[in-house]
Every structure is written in structure tokens, then in C-alpha cells.
Amino acid sequence: MDFVSIRIITDDIGRLVGFYEGITGVQAAWGNEDFAELRTTHGTLAIGSTRTVALFAPGSARPADNRTVIIEFLVDDVDAVYERLKDTVQDFVNEPTTMPWGNRALLFRDPDGNMVNVFTPVTPEAIERFSR
Structure with a gap:
């Protein structure tokens, strides 16, 4: 599958x-x-x-x-994405925050209320986990 x-x-x-x-x-x-x-x-x-x-x-x-699914996008620089989106996204859940699992994440809702997470791995472990 x-x-x-x-x-x-x-x-x-x-x-x-x-x-x-x-x-x-x-x-x-x-x-x-x-x-x-x-x-x-x-x-x-x-x-x-x-x-x-x-x-x-x-x-x-x-x-x-929907209040259960988070749509996630891996980005090179979550802080730069936040700066680019802050005047267009209407519903931010948080500002860029470094999470305990090593990703710097930005959460917001799309116009239908679906949760969106854009994130950048920042710790060595997270960077390795997402290396392609």
C-alpha cells in the first residue's frame, strides 16, 4: 500500500x-x-x-x-514562511514554536477551519528524520 x-x-x-x-x-x-x-x-x-x-x-x-486532522508541510524556513503569510492568513493558532520533538512549527487554520502545520526540523535528530 x-x-x-x-x-x-x-x-x-x-x-x-x-x-x-x-x-x-x-x-x-x-x-x-x-x-x-x-x-x-x-x-x-x-x-x-x-x-x-x-x-x-x-x-x-x-x-x-474537521477538528481532528492536521495538514502538514515541510518547509526550509518556518520563520520566513510566517513572515510571508502573516498578512494573508486570518487564523493563526500559534507563532513559530520549537516543539519537544525537534521541529519548529507554525499552526494556522485554512478558510474552512482545517488545521495546517508548516514546520522545519531544527534539532539534529529531527533533521535526520526528515532528510531525503
Whole structure:
């Protein structure tokens, strides 16, 4: 089994795709007006409109109703990302903070309320864990 992507269901796909394009610098690949993907080297963030839910399991997903998943992006310099995003992101959970496991992390919510973590490994152990 190989992990491929995480999909977010939203009522406003244009807004959410634009948000993630802005924070990641990755251009979305649109499959159609109801589905887009932001493909990175190691994973894909898929975004689908609520209209797609009826195609695979009607009523199984509700947009803007998640408080359990954190979408994470590895970045070279979390402090620089914070400076770049501080005027565009509306809902920061914290400022860049060094965590006990060795990552410097910045948490915020996307326009649908999903938690996003951008982080940089800063201790030797964390740097080794994420070396590619």
C-alpha cells in the first residue's frame, strides 16, 4: 500500500484552492470545476467540492467540519514562511514554536477551519528524520 493524498471537501473550491496555492506556491492541477490537486514531491493535497461526495458516498463528508486532522508541510524556513503569510492568513493558532520533538512549527487554520502545520526540523535528530 502506498499513501497518495489527502482530500478536503469544501463548499467553495475556488477559495480553498487559491488559499493553498498561495501558502504553498504550488499551482493546482484542475481535473474539472469540482476537483483540483496540489502535487508536491512527496504527496498530494486534493480538494473536491461538495458535489463530488454524492459520486462516492452521499452524505459521508461535511465541509468545514474537521477538528481532528492536521495538514502538514515541510518547509526550509518556518520563520520566513510566517513572515510571508502573516498578512494573508486570518487564523493563526500559534507563532513559530520549537516543539519537544525537534521541529519548529507554525499552526494556522485554512478558510474552512482545517488545521495546517508548516514546520522545519531544527534539532539534529529531527533533521535526520526528515532528510531525503
